[in-house]
Amino acid sequence: MSQQLVSKVDVELPSEPSLTARRPFLRWVGLAVGLLVVLALPWYIYPPVAMDIAAWALFAISVDLLLGYTGLLSFGHAAFWGTSAYTTGLIATHVGLPFPVAVLGGAIAAMLLALPTGYLAVRRTGIYFAMVTLAFAQMVYFIANQWRDVTGGENGLQGIPKNLGGMTDLINSDAFYFYYAAIPIILLGVLLAWRIVNSPFGRVLVAIRDNPARARALGYDVERYKIMVFVLSAGLAGLAGGVFSVSHGFASLQELVWTTSGKVVLVTVLGGIGTLWGGPVGAALVVLLEDRLASSGFNGIGIITGAIFVVIVLAFRHGIWGTARNGLGAWLRSRRRTREDV
């Protein structure tokens, strides 16, 4: 434990370990490859599934912003994902605005909800923080369940249109085109997360995570920073949820149920927390697994996803991406050392 703390102090930011800091070109290579994968995804994967991966990736990144960078485990993020899904759906259905505007509206609604939630939740840490967020999420779930005139209750909000001005027909004709219409929203969200993490604000977050007392002693208003990052995180989850609901053409209680909050934490931990890249990796794994297993004829999907989770948590503490990155870093270091020896 103490060793871990020391290493965190050494490293400025967890997302920028010495590896990429020393070799900046690696970051650009990583970004280029990432962008390539994102753009090429619907050619190799069924487009609606690719869209799900992208939405879940941003959702996981939003959780990582709290969990990995600020040390707050939110167990109620489905509330923001779902609130935005419903709000986006209602705007698109009743106002008929283009879907990016509706998604933005959904994200704003999620942020508005996050204000009081965050205000109350950040007063506690650890398990109490998780419980407060879970309690709020359950409240939202029951409101959506009961408010049937607006949300459709158990049946969900069905038939959300995909509007996009003159391109409406094109994106409705094939999910393939919709992917390219919606992916900029997801990329915008990822860019935002990247900016947050690589800003002075992001550095303060990491300081708060590692030593809140010291951060406070340095004059930072810890609670206010936590509320800010909570609201920002909710906004990102909202962007993802909005895209998800437009992509599927509906919003249902599934978006708000507590297992969705659990699933996104699972996705984040699988990929690796505190890495930003971890979320997309975890999302791709979980969504693809669910999709493949659903058609496999195998009747125990939970057993497989559960077993993978247990293995990853026990054997690869830093998640898939974290383990891969650390492994690469160690390899490069050892290579340099041998070179220097010679």
Next chain:
Amino acid sequence: MQRKKTLALMATAVSGSLVLAACGGGGGPASSGGKISDGKVVLGLLNDQSGVYKDLSGPNSKVAIEMAVADYKAKYGDKAVAKDIEVVQADHQNKPDIANTKAQEMYDRDKADIILDVPTSSAALAVATQAKAKKKLFIDIGAGTTALTGAQCNKYTFHWAYDTYMLASGNGAATVESGGKNWSIVYPDYAFGQDMTKSYSAAVERAGGKVQQKIATPFPNDNYATFITKAAASKPDVIGIMAAGGDLVNFIKQFNQSGVASTTKLAVGLMFITDVHSLGVDQFKGTTFTDAWYWNFDAQNRAWADKFMAKTKVRPSFAHAGNYSAAMNYLEAVQAAGTDKSDDVVKQLEGKKINDMFLRNGEVRAADHNVVHDVYQVKVKSKDQVKEEWDLEQVVKTIPANEAYAPASPDCKM
């Protein structure tokens, strides 16, 4: 700094050109000029293969559909319009988003001409949305919501076996007529429970009965003790329980332990023979409910159930029989139309009067695509009445189709 910029530019250029190259390679969806699209008819089964609804439909529904395919081929032989028939299946895990993606995938990738079953109302409505968008058929068997043939109805969606209105009108009215005038209804406080309570109250009052209490419970719920005491306080003749699945099992166990069971009859909103089988008949003591079909009702049902049991080792629920009937009638419609083009098949199905092993006095209503048929008020047999393992129900009354189902909803605009 300069180097960074160059690299970023390069990265964008490379990814951009790759996308462009890929665009050139992609072809549009292949169109087929033949009478049968893609040379074969594909039936897609989308239901719960791993969760709470696995037993009442699940993997055994595939067996039922394959039986329909075999019977169709045997019936028409060389004259069959659909020579090559494939059955594909997927597990929607009762989640509407997975149902939605899988339905798209079945229509687009597997070239499914029809999707069958789909329990869980929200999942069924999600698939109906896809059926409308893709202009392909969808026959729902497993879900109960009346919205499928109401506000959410569309040209390509049919609702085959049952709905919440029919469940209530069957057992509700018949119980009042046999003396159960005063009711307490206990229901889980979500859409299905609320719908069922509304339908049941209306059915009871139409028949001259009275609903004294409507008691909402949380959903899901484990402890029903207080709700049972409250429901019994007004000394009703009948307690109606609108919970389903695991909640229903909990309620029935606690109801039997409470002592109320000796003075009050129990009416269950929705129950499948698989529920009765897994709990055991002695838990029910003459409980009544509405069943869409019972395997041991007559020789025709039994003959089919025997064939089913030879393959699956269990007796069929009404959902299994419904899947067979829907698949068979779809194939018959393809045969009559001479093509699997959706619009022509829909035309064949609309208004069709059907009598088969599942539907009695059945009719595919053209106005809302609700498939109405005779349904049954049944009573769970007592232990000494049970002659063989799955012979658990006794048909009390046959409810004719026009009484069992609501008239076509004005909300439905095709």
